[in-house]
Amino acid sequence: MSHQHYPSSLLENAVNEFSRLPGIGRKTALRLALHLLRQPETEAEKFGNAVIQLRKEIHYCTVCHNISDTDICQICAHPGRDASTVCVVENIRDVMSIENTQQFRGLYHVLGGIISPMDGIGPSDLQIASLVERVRAGGVKEVILALSTTMEGDTTNFYLFRKLAPFEVKVTTIARGVAVGDELEYADEVTLGRSILNRVEFSNSYK
Amino acid sequence: MSHQHYPSSLLENAVNEFSRLPGIGRKTALRLALHLLRQPETEAEKFGNAVIQLRKEIHYCTVCHNISDTDICQICAHPGRDASTVCVVENIRDVMSIENTQQFRGLYHVLGGIISPMDGIGPSDLQIASLVERVRAGGVKEVILALSTTMEGDTTNFYLFRKLAPFEVKVTTIARGVAVGDELEYADEVTLGRSILNRVEFSNSYK
Numbered sequence: 001m002s003h004q005h006y007p008s009s010l011l012e013n014a015v016n017e018f019s020r021l022p023g024i025g026r027k028t029a030l031r032l033a034l035h036l037l038r039q040p041e042t043e044a045e046k047f048g049n050a051v052i053q054l055r056k057e058i059h060y061c062t063v064c065h066n067i068s069d070t071d072i073c074q075i076c077a078h079p080g081r082d083a084s085t086v087c088v089v090e091n092i093r094d095v096m097s098i099e100n101t102q103q104f105r106g107l108y109h110v111l112g113g114i115i116s117p118m119d120g121i122g123p124s125d126l127q128i129a130s131l132v133e134r135v136r137a138g139g140v141k142e143v144i145l146a147l148s149t150t151m152e153g154d155t156t157n158f159y160l161f162r163k164l165a166p167f168e169v170k171v172t173t174i175a176r177g178v179a180v181g182d183e184l185e186y187a188d189e190v191t192l193g194r195s196i197l198n199r200v201e202f203s204n205s206y207k
Numbered sequence: 208m209s210h211q212h213y214p215s216s217l218l219e220n221a222v223n224e225f226s227r228l229p230g231i232g233r234k235t236a237l238r239l240a241l242h243l244l245r246q247p248e249t250e251a252e253k254f255g256n257a258v259i260q261l262r263k264e265i266h267y268c269t270v271c272h273n274i275s276d277t278d279i280c281q282i283c284a285h286p287g288r289d290a291s292t293v294c295v296v297e298n299i300r301d302v303m304s305i306e307n308t309q310q311f312r313g314l315y316h317v318l319g320g321i322i323s324p325m326d327g328i329g330p331s332d333l334q335i336a337s338l339v340e341r342v343r344a345g346g347v348k349e350v351i352l353a354l355s356t357t358m359e360g361d362t363t364n365f366y367l368f369r370k371l372a373p374f375e376v377k378v379t380t381i382a383r384g385v386a387v388g389d390e391l392e393y394a395d396e397v398t399l400g401r402s403i404l405n406r407v408e409f410s411n412s413y414k
Contacts, residue, residue, distance in 0.1 A: 002306065006303070007275055007302060007303065008272050008274045009275050009276055010257075011261060013260075014260075016257075021243075022238065022242050032231075033258075034300060036261065037274070039262070041262050041355055044259055044261065044262030044263070045259050047224045047225075047227070047258055048255035048257075049255060049259070050223075050255075051251055051255040052255035053221075054218060054220070054243065054251065055250075055251030056252075058217055058218070058250055067215045067218060068214055069215050074214065092214065093237070093241060096212070097270070099212050101210070140385075168211070
């Protein structure tokens with residue numbers, strides 16, 4: 001498709017834009033552009049404007065840095081949520097994943113990534129200072145670190161733990177172990193070992 | 208994902224729009240929307256405007272009905288193309304496919320579909336009258352029918368053949384046979400049978 005000749009520069013432009021998206025090749029991009037061409041003009045406008053508005057009008061919550069339509073997000077503004085528990089996550093999608101579980105009633109703090117020297121991401125590139133400030137301001141009793149269970153996640157966990165050490169706040173990490181529904185023989189050794197070390201009282205394990 | 212709670216109605220709106228596209232599920236739609244959110248505002252605008260402009264400003268060639276930036280498309284307007292040979296195709300993508308082969312120097316006629324009673328598509332829904340008019344106007348010596356090799360394609364071929372019968376024009380169909388590079392044992396019986404019936408002189412077969 002590298003020497004593809006387009007019958008219209010408008011089409012070529014749209015295909016170029018679509019194929020810039022992650023996971024969208026030029027063939028798929030052409031299929032999507034031709035699909036939109038067959039839709040009523042209002043549909044194409046709705047689609048295009050949805051994208052433009054999303055980027056232009058999005059707010060980031062000034063408390064937790066989650067995306068929002070307002071200055072304070074729905075979660076931080078919700079009177080029924082427990083403001084004394086703050087769950088630290090890497091990104092917006094993690095907030096959505098945890099919200100989907102309906103198991104957490106506290107607030108969030110979106111770091112915007114994890115410390116990764118290989119990718120040139122240091123602590124100052126993340127929302128760490130504002131996390132420390134939230135804790136310093138008082139009212140937070142527990143900070144739950146819910147980062148990736150990777151080396152970068154562990155590094156960030158340690159960094160945050162040290163930064164929060166001066167304050168009277170409990171710091172926890174999400175449980176790591178054999179996934180629910182998994183058979184032991186398919187669990188990797190590190191996970192299995194960790195799940196034995198971090199075993200819990202039977203009376204607590206089905207809560 | 209059915210009860211997915213979105214932190215922003217702008218995000219939800221964008222995800223809804225993306226997931227309306229063919230082959231894009233809600234998970235992919237979310238990934239694409241979050242990707243655009245990380246891009247500079249100008250990038251999201253370029254993307255959105257490319258889609259809106261594509262649909263709004265596209266022209267259809269008044270001669271062949273191919274899409275175009277102008278009233279007459281680049282192919283029809285090209286002085287080097289052979290206007291006496293018209294290749295009839297279903298859609299724009301077929302034009303692009305044939306152009307990619309660089310084997311055809313004639314002009315096209317885009318029907319906009321094929322006759323398909325099951326889908327409620329009859330001759331009057333297609334650009335058939337304008338094809339007949341092109342031939343009636345004179346100057347066309349050959350009409351090549353390059354439609355799908357399906358029942359609907361065959362039906363449309365027969366219909367067009369009858370419509371063009373009153374005129375002094377040669378009507379041909381594209382060759383059907385074993386695909387180049389295919390082994391015989393994997394070709395289906397109908398195709399193989401057709402390729403034997405429509406065998407060509409050896410001296411012509413490698414042209």
